[in-house]
Amino acid sequence: MKIVARIILLFVLVLIVIPIFSIFYYSFSNTEIDIFSWYREIVNQGDFLNALWLSVKTSIIVGIVTSILGFIISLAWFNKTQRYAVIFLIVVLGLIPPDIIALGISQFSQLLNIRGSNLFFTVIGLMLYSLPFTILLLWSRYYFIDDVIIKSAKDIGMKNLHINLKIIMGMSISTLFSSFIFNFILSLNEYPRTYYLSGYHNFLSEYLYSKLKSGADESIYAGSGLTILVTFILLLLTFVVFKYSNTSDKKG
Numbered sequence: 001m002k003i004v005a006r007i008i009l010l011f012v013l014v015l016i017v018i019p020i021f022s023i024f025y026y027s028f029s030n031t032e033i034d035i036f037s038w039y040r041e042i043v044n045q046g047d048f049l050n051a052l053w054l055s056v057k058t059s060i061i062v063g064i065v066t067s068i069l070g071f072i073i074s075l076a077w078f079n080k081t082q083r084y085a086v087i088f089l090i091v092v093l094g095l096i097p098p099d100i101i102a103l104g105i106s107q108f109s110q111l112l113n114i115r116g117s118n119l120f121f122t123v124i125g126l127m128l129y130s131l132p133f134t135i136l137l138l139w140s141r142y143y144f145i146d147d148v149i150i151k152s153a154k155d156i157g158m159k160n161l162h163i164n165l166k167i168i169m170g171m172s173i174s175t176l177f178s179s180f181i182f183n184f185i186l187s188l189n190e191y192p193r194t195y196y197l198s199g200y201h202n203f204l205s206e207y208l209y210s211k212l213k214s215g216a217d218e219s220i221y222a223g224s225g226l227t228i229l230v231t232f233i234l235l236l237l238t239f240v241v242f243k244y245s246n247t248s249d250k251k252g
Contacts, residue, residue: 058123
């Protein structure tokens, strides 16, 4: 059984690596002597840099706001009735196709006759996308928090606000940071919601898709390679912070 599991895991890893390898391979192809020429070309393109900067700024906002909102909602873990309501919310957000959610938000903004707020509704759409992941990440941490700790805090007269901020948040700070990075990555690479909600703004995912659709040169692969590289760096940072946090908890 272990051999079968390892074979399946290896097969999945190969499926993940193949497209990544292809992206980097084509980003260095047809470059003659300077293998980084496509990367220099994409970096020197003003449209790419503008799209990247807009996506980074928006993703940071989404990451911060969603992490805060997700933490507040995730506290429902400690109340069974509220927990079931949040589970229902997660299922609903997970089952509705992103195109429908984005289209619904877009039509709602038109119904209110709100103009010039494309970025606001883009942030809303990206928040709804990443919120379930934030809640589930925090819940994976709450699972290991002993109920005795919460009960003891209440017995000595601590208010719920102090318990949430000093105990629960204090014990989940690394997970909260990880959720921020995860939200940032999800927002940075999201296409359907930015396509429907961004209006005249051009996000990174839209820029890369339009370049790919037009059959442009290999600079598109360089842009995709840079996005993958940033994602890997952020994931590595998350892993380091998570490992350091666990080591500190064991020493404590």
